Amino acid sequence: MASPAKHVTPGAAADSTSGSALPWLWGLTLLLIVGGSAIGGYAWLENTAGPDGTVSASSTPDAVPLEPQTLRIGRDYYVQVKLAELRETRADDDPWDWWDESAPDVYYVMKWQDVRVFESVVRKDDFVARWDLLGADVRDVVTGVVTGSAAEMDIESLINAQAIHVEDGTTITIEIWESDRLDDQLVATLPIKLADQREGTTRFRFTDEEQPELARLDLTIIDCATPLPELLEMVGQR
Amino acid sequence: MSVRGVFKLGVIPVFLLLSSIALGLGWIGPCMTLVPGFGVLDGWVRLFVPDEFTTPKTYSIFTGIVALWDENHRGLAALLAGFSIAFPAIKLAVMGYGHAAVVAGKQTGTAWWLAHHAGKFSMLDVLVVAVLVIAVKGMPGNSEVVVGWGLWSFAISVGLSMLAAIAIAWVEHRVDHPMLSGERVTPLPQTPPA
Numbered sequence: 001m002a003s004p005a006k007h008v009t010p011g012a013a014a015d016s017t018s019g020s021a022l023p024w025l026w027g028l029t030l031l032l033i034v035g036g037s038a039i040g041g042y043a044w045l046e047n048t049a050g051p052d053g054t055v056s057a058s059s060t061p062d063a064v065p066l067e068p069q070t071l072r073i074g075r076d077y078y079v080q081v082k083l084a085e086l087r088e089t090r091a092d093d094d095p096w097d098w099w100d101e102s103a104p105d106v107y108y109v110m111k112w113q114d115v116r117v118f119e120s121v122v123r124k125d126d127f128v129a130r131w132d133l134l135g136a137d138v139r140d141v142v143t144g145v146v147t148g149s150a151a152e153m154d155i156e157s158l159i160n161a162q163a164i165h166v167e168d169g170t171t172i173t174i175e176i177w178e179s180d181r182l183d184d185q186l187v188a189t190l191p192i193k194l195a196d197q198r199e200g201t202t203r204f205r206f207t208d209e210e211q212p213e214l215a216r217l218d219l220t221i222i223d224c225a226t227p228l229p230e231l232l233e234m235v236g237q238r
Numbered sequence: 239m240s241v242r243g244v245f246k247l248g249v250i251p252v253f254l255l256l257s258s259i260a261l262g263l264g265w266i267g268p269c270m271t272l273v274p275g276f277g278v279l280d281g282w283v284r285l286f287v288p289d290e291f292t293t294p295k296t297y298s299i300f301t302g303i304v305a306l307w308d309e310n311h312r313g314l315a316a317l318l319a320g321f322s323i324a325f326p327a328i329k330l331a332v333m334g335y336g337h338a339a340v341v342a343g344k345q346t347g348t349a350w351w352l353a354h355h356a357g358k359f360s361m362l363d364v365l366v367v368a369v370l371v372i373a374v375k376g377m378p379g380n381s382e383v384v385v386g387w388g389l390w391s392f393a394i395s396v397g398l399s400m401l402a403a404i405a406i407a408w409v410e411h412r413v414d415h416p417m418l419s420g421e422r423v424t425p426l427p428q429t430p431p432a
Binding site: 027029031033040 | 254255258259260261262263265266267300327330331332333334335337338
């Protein structure tokens with residue numbers, strides 16, 4: 001039987017010449033193609049998606065960037081007082097809680113369209129009162145876990161903020177109160193026109209003349225359409 | 239066209255080329271995504287547990303091996319790297335050599351024979367992910383593994399290279415026959431019917 005190299009077929013001579021000259025060239029070419037595909041594919045993935053191959057959240061139309069931006073008319077926003085710092089004494093230099101000489105017990109009330117829409121929990125004995133955007137009653141959590149109803153609690157119920165529909169001219173009123181055993185004392189009243197505000201946290205500082213008992217206030221405004229991961233990221237930025 | 243012509247210009251080089259492209263993409267494409275689930279406590283866990291435990295994680299073959307290495311599972315990382323990265327690439331190079339050798343009328347050699355017969359182990363990665371999918375499905379909390387296109391690309395690469403290897407072996411064993419070599423021969427005389 002004749003060996004394959006001796007067959008007389010058209011192009012066989014050329015095959016033999018090219019094949020024997022560089023038998024590894026074809027193999028090397030395949031290796032280069034493998035490497036090129038990997039590098040090209042990686043570059044493509046980097047340009048079109050995150051490093052894990054998933055589409056980045058910022059590409060979705062409803063995603064809200066973390067940078068502050070002016071509120072958009074016609075949308076709903078969560079509004080929350082993140083921090084309220086009271087001065088050392090009352091306007092008349094009296095202590096806040098004169099009978100036990102403790103720091104003030106602070107809470108705030110939000111009014112919209114002249115009605116009370118939100119009231120925070122009281123931060124006891126604190127000149128710098130802070131409120132988290134998300135919170136849960138530990139008793140509810142424990143009860144829910146024990147009874148198996150924890151999974152039925154929705155995220156909305158955990159948000160310590162009021163959803164406000166913003167139109168041109170929408171104004172809310174923030175009232176800072178000092179909780180007292182006998183009679184709560186109004187510390188400050190702040191009307192805020194929402195259309196002039198920006199997303200994120202805005203810090204207001206007040207002079208003695210502007211607010212004799214309130215030194216500063218941090219107001220957080222977040223688009224209600226903010227995806228949960230970004231909402232949690234904002235919560236983490238305490 | 240002769241069998242050798244078909245062999246040279248036909249499907250085998252295409253198989254090898256496509257297999258090479260698919261292998262490169264299979265290395266870096268998303269191979270699997272681990273989606274953690276926590277059953278009835280899902281909402282609570284996602285609220286209070288750090289993101290790294292709750293967000294889905296996507297691995298390619300390459301990043302999976304790197305992750306195993308970083309987690310000090312270096313033996314497993316080396317095993318997967320050997321059978322998923324080094325071996326398939328070397329195998330393709332050897333098959334390219336084997337293809338060129340057969341076209342030139344030579345024998346493919348021992349290296350090609352080894353690559354062809356050890357090729358079955360290239361599916362190790364696919365097997366590992368398949369086992370993971372089944373194992374995670376059995377866990378409580380609705381966790382799951384979602385297979386990505388990277389794994390399919392890798393599997394296609396391995397499949398095409400195996401087809402190419404089979405085709406090369408088939409032609410190599412038959413190319414000595416004049417009918418298959420393309421050489422014109424005189425037909426054998428017909429045996430008269432009994």
